Amino acid sequence: MTPLLEVEDLWVRFPTRTGILDAVRGVSFTLGRERLGIVGESGSGKSMTGRSILRLIRPPGQVTAAHIRLDGEDLMQKSEAQMRQVRGERISMVMQDPKFSLNPVMSVGDQLIEAWRVHKKGSRSEARERALGMLEAVSIRDPERVMRAHPHELSGGMGQRIMIAMMLIPDPELLIADEPTSALDVSVQAQVLQIMDRLVQDRGMGLIFISHDLNLVADFCDRVLIMYAGRVVETCEADKLHEAKHPYTRGLLNSLPRLDAPQKRLEVLRRDPSWAETPSVRPS
Amino acid sequence: MSALFFDDVSVWFGEGRDRVDAVRHANFRVGHGESFGLVGESGSGKSTIMRALTGLAPDWSGRMAVNGNPVRSGHRRDRNFYKSVQMVFQDPYASLHPRQSVDQVLSETLHLHGFRDIEPRIVRLLDDVGLGSAFRFRYPHQLSGGQRQRVAIARALAPEPSILLLDEPTSALDVSVQAEILNLLTDLRAEHKLTFLMVSHDLAVVAHMCERIAVMQAGEIVEVMGVDEMRALTPAHPYTRKLLQASLGYTRG
Numbered sequence: 001m002t003p004l005l006e007v008e009d010l011w012v013r014f015p016t017r018t019g020i021l022d023a024v025r026g027v028s029f030t031l032g033r034e035r036l037g038i039v040g041e042s043g044s045g046k047s048m049t050g051r052s053i054l055r056l057i058r059p060p061g062q063v064t065a066a067h068i069r070l071d072g073e074d075l076m077q078k079s080e081a082q083m084r085q086v087r088g089e090r091i092s093m094v095m096q097d098p099k100f101s102l103n104p105v106m107s108v109g110d111q112l113i114e115a116w117r118v119h120k121k122g123s124r125s126e127a128r129e130r131a132l133g134m135l136e137a138v139s140i141r142d143p144e145r146v147m148r149a150h151p152h153e154l155s156g157g158m159g160q161r162i163m164i165a166m167m168l169i170p171d172p173e174l175l176i177a178d179e180p181t182s183a184l185d186v187s188v189q190a191q192v193l194q195i196m197d198r199l200v201q202d203r204g205m206g207l208i209f210i211s212h213d214l215n216l217v218a219d220f221c222d223r224v225l226i227m228y229a230g231r232v233v234e235t236c237e238a239d240k241l242h243e244a245k246h247p248y249t250r251g252l253l254n255s256l257p258r259l260d261a262p263q264k265r266l267e268v269l270r271r272d273p274s275w276a277e278t279p280s281v282r283p284s
Numbered sequence: 285m286s287a288l289f290f291d292d293v294s295v296w297f298g299e300g301r302d303r304v305d306a307v308r309h310a311n312f313r314v315g316h317g318e319s320f321g322l323v324g325e326s327g328s329g330k331s332t333i334m335r336a337l338t339g340l341a342p343d344w345s346g347r348m349a350v351n352g353n354p355v356r357s358g359h360r361r362d363r364n365f366y367k368s369v370q371m372v373f374q375d376p377y378a379s380l381h382p383r384q385s386v387d388q389v390l391s392e393t394l395h396l397h398g399f400r401d402i403e404p405r406i407v408r409l410l411d412d413v414g415l416g417s418a419f420r421f422r423y424p425h426q427l428s429g430g431q432r433q434r435v436a437i438a439r440a441l442a443p444e445p446s447i448l449l450l451d452e453p454t455s456a457l458d459v460s461v462q463a464e465i466l467n468l469l470t471d472l473r474a475e476h477k478l479t480f481l482m483v484s485h486d487l488a489v490v491a492h493m494c495e496r497i498a499v500m501q502a503g504e505i506v507e508v509m510g511v512d513e514m515r516a517l518t519p520a521h522p523y524t525r526k527l528l529q530a531s532l533g534y535t536r537g
């Protein structure tokens with residue numbers, strides 16, 4: 001069976017005054033109908049990896065790859081017009097801050113209805129029914145009221161759930177969530193994760209979950225890629241993340257304070273230049 | 285006499301139908317040199333307690349005192365107040381002015397507090413927060429998130445306060461950088477005999493930094509516990525148990 005997504009030798013480069021900056025360096029992985037986590041510090045290339053799958057890297061940034069296949073079709077070979085269709089219908093992306101993704105001067109209901117009609121070409125009343133259904137699917141208790149609300153009238157957690165609802169309207173095969181819960185606090189975070197989890201299971205969707213939070217990824221995902229300086233330094237089953245071997249991954253884990261193990265001082269990550277030089281590993 | 289004293293403090297926003305009772309009847313004291321944590325879900329009133337103390341939330345009732353000096357109502361806090369109490373916020377990007385160099389930020393603060401020996405103080409402050417003089421003439425966009433938070437801490441230390449209010453000081457940082465900043469705060473507390481009042485949504489962070497922890501739910505303090513109780517997962521209040529459970533990991537529902 002063809003995997004949902006195959007990424008082979010992906011590079012993202014930015015020309016800068018001091019030379020070429022390689023933001024992503026030779027990353028390869030495949031994805032089935034599962035939850036793949038990408039973790040690493042800020043600047044390690046997580047977002048660039050996610051965005052390049054959608055070919056959303058703006059010039060002067062350049063993306064090269066042997067291939068990026070979605071259901072066997074190489075996205076690298078598609079025209080910009082074809083890519084727009086892929087973005088609208090087959091792959092959706094949720095970003096960290098819903099404030100930047102929702103239209104501030106349009107009610108939530110109108111935005112959902114419009115999004116649905118763009119994809120499904122149904123009547124307005126049908127679109128309205130579906131929009132209400134989407135809000136219920138992301139556990140919004142009073143969807144009628146929320147439909148009338150404008151984005152600034154919603155809490156961060158509510159806004160993020162609406163973003164997810166919006167992204168799910170076209171019934172995508174793949175959802176890329178870039179730090180979708182990092183701006184939310186723990187209690188709300190758990191709700192949003194549960195919603196995404198259910199959607200992966202019920203709809204057989206693939207999920208790329210980008211986060212800097214190791215514990216969250218360990219609990220929530222099936223597999224994990226750990227990135228450092230644009231490379232994948234280690235990959236593992238998510239529930240084995242705490243047994244990770246690479247000194248970078250170990251260093252990150254050890255720098256976390258723990259409820260069950262008091263320490264006088266926290267361990268500080270000591271970086272080894274060789275981490276950035278060893279070629280990306282590929283998941284087995 | 286406590287460093288911080290809160291007695292039956294209630295804080296609200298708005299009036300009439302729109303009134304939000306953000307904090308209700310809060311009571312706690314923080315001893316000199318103690319580190320005291322506030323935890324609870326978002327919207328439970330943690331930041332509001334700090335904002336009422338610093339004059340940013342003017343509608344409050346009850347009694348507050350800093351080092352035995354009662355805090356008066358209204359917006360204004362005098363220079364003496366800020367000589368004792370300083371704040372560090374979550375977002376080091378938002379809290380530094382983009383057009384001010386590190387040098388300008390620190391010298392302005394030092395001037396404001398009436399210091400004359402600005403030059404040696406800037407050098408010492410940068411040293412204290414582990415930045416060194418190489419960073420002195422940089423602008424915020426030339427600094428990483430962790431470096432910016434060090435500048436924010438240096439600015440807070442400039443008036444030589446005895447109390448630091450820390451509102452999610454590492455929540456926007458990578459875990460590797462969080463460890464460095466928390467270690468720095470631990471060192472500074474020991475060196476300068478500081479008192480901390482710290483808010484975090486991360487219970488492990490609060491347990492690492494604080495001796496006693498207040499748990500807030502919907503504007504009320506439901507429990508004050510020692511860190512050992514928290515680590516042993518034996519709090520008295522069911523809400524605290526729920527909060528601890530949630531922090532131990534996402535569980536599929």
Ligand SMILES: Nc1ncnc2c1ncn2[C@@H]1O[C@H](COP(=O)(O)OP(=O)(O)O)[C@@H](O)[C@H]1O
Nearest residue numbers: 014021023040041042043044045046047048049
């Ligand atoms: N427009 C750009 N020009 C130059 N470098 C960039 C640009 N955008 C991103 N980068 C660099 O690419 C690297 C990876 O960034 P990113 O994927 O956003 O990291 P992450 O999401 O892991 O925090 C970083 O070092 C960043 O500085």
Ligand SMILES: Nc1ncnc2c1ncn2[C@@H]1O[C@H](COP(=O)(O)OP(=O)(O)O)[C@@H](O)[C@H]1O
Nearest residue numbers: 297304306324325326327328329330331332333
């Ligand atoms: N300026 C404000 N105007 C109206 N309500 C506010 C304001 N600031 C905070 N609140 C409300 O007060 C409550 C407590 O907020 P806050 O102290 O920020 O919570 P926490 O820091 O625990 O997340 C929330 O319901 C919040 O919506």
Ligand SMILES: [Mg+2]
Nearest residue numbers: 046047048178
């Ligand atoms: Mg990113």
Ligand SMILES: [Mg+2]
Nearest residue numbers: 330331332451
């Ligand atoms: Mg707060």
